[in-house]
Amino acid sequence: MSHPPGRPTALLTGLLGDLRDEGAQLDALVAGVPDAAWATPTPAAGWSVAHQVAHLAWTDEAALLAAHRPDAFAAHVEQALKAPDSFVDEGAAAGAALPPRELLARWRTGRDRLAETLRDAPAGTRLPWYGPAMSAASMASARLMETWAHGQDVADALGVVRTPTDRLRHVARIGVRARDYAYFVRELTPPAQEFRVELTGPDGQLWTYGPWDAAQRVTGPALDFCLLVTQRAHRADLAVLAEGPDADRWLDIAQAFAGPAGNGRPRKGER
Known part of the structure; x- marks a missing residue:
């Protein structure tokens, strides 16, 4: 610099x-x-x-x-x-x-x-990635998201249940903002319209993204949404719901991380 x-x-x-x-x-x-x-x-x-x-x-x-x-x-x-x-x-x-x-x-x-x-x-710095x-700020958010996601794998391996924190807000925001990337990385065309995403944070507060009157929406616990977009759990094991066919499709391919399309995790009982 x-x-x-x-x-x-x-x-x-x-x-x-x-x-x-x-x-x-x-x-x-x-x-x-x-x-x-x-x-x-x-x-x-x-x-x-x-x-x-x-x-x-x-x-x-x-x-x-x-x-x-x-x-x-x-x-x-x-x-x-x-x-x-x-x-x-x-x-x-x-x-x-x-x-x-x-x-x-x-x-x-x-x-x-x-x-x-x-x-x-310095203000305005852009880091190649x-x-x-x-x-x-975006790099700090991305590093937090990865730290949380890989930390989840470590916690699962060691049999530790972590208490969700408000830091999940950063992970959720990346997951929402990366919606179209999940389509591009699979050579698919993303939907033209934004979705409404409503997530319940660890303290019960509602976190909202996208227009309130969007025709399609995603709802559920913030923790489950973060597990979904970091591909740390199978969608079928999470309480994240979609209203509308495009929103439903997104939940099958969502990823918050850069790189090739991830394979995700198997359902519980199939591991």
């Missing part, structure tokens, strides 16, 4: 605080388990607890590369495009091979450095 840092906006400051808290929650979960538990398989096929943390560390480092060495990041993306089905898995596997304490230290260092980089980003370039 060639410009002097500016003062972060209130929005970015809040996002970075939530990102820090989301990371700290997962950190506390894995820091307290014996090294052997890092090899525990998670719901993501072929990925252990160590793979999940390694992926977060790897992606934080990719974001740092994008911020500080955009040309090197462009070369990194070229490598990813050459092996779209294995690039992410290879990065996770390399990190997972490290001793757990070394991997944990790597993740801590990377996420702290990324938070500082995003905080100090695997999809469209992102603002510092």
Whole structure:
């Protein structure tokens, strides 16, 4: 970044605080388990607890590369495009091979450095990414979403039930905003009209997106919607409802993350 840092906006400051808290929650979960538990398989096929943390560390480092060495990041993306089905898995596997304490230290260092980089980003900064370039605030939101999603896999693997927090609002917002991306990545044409999305937050508050008078809508608990759009649970196991054929179709393909279309998770009882 060639410009002097500016003062972060209130929005970015809040996002970075939530990102820090989301990371700290997962950190506390894995820091307290014996090294052997890092090899525990998670719901993501072929990925252990160590793979999940390694992926977060790897992606934080990719974001740092994008911020500080955009040309090197462009070369990194070229490598990813050459092996779209294995690039992410290879990065996770390399990190997972490290001793757990070394991997944990790597993740801590990377996420702290990324938070500082995003905080100090000059106003108007756009960071190159695997999809469209992102603002510092959007990058913070995306990192929070991924931390929460991979943290869910870790929690499931370790038999821990996490208490939903208001931080889910960031995940839900990305899920709504990424609606059309789910169609594009499958080479489908997205619906022309917006949907109304009404979600009940952990505290009972209603979170709303889209026009109130939209012809089609999606409703349900915010937690379930976030599990759906991060593909951490099968739609049939969640209390997310659609009104209208296009909204119904969206719930079958929704994804909040960049990259190829995900395969999702099987229904309970089919695993």
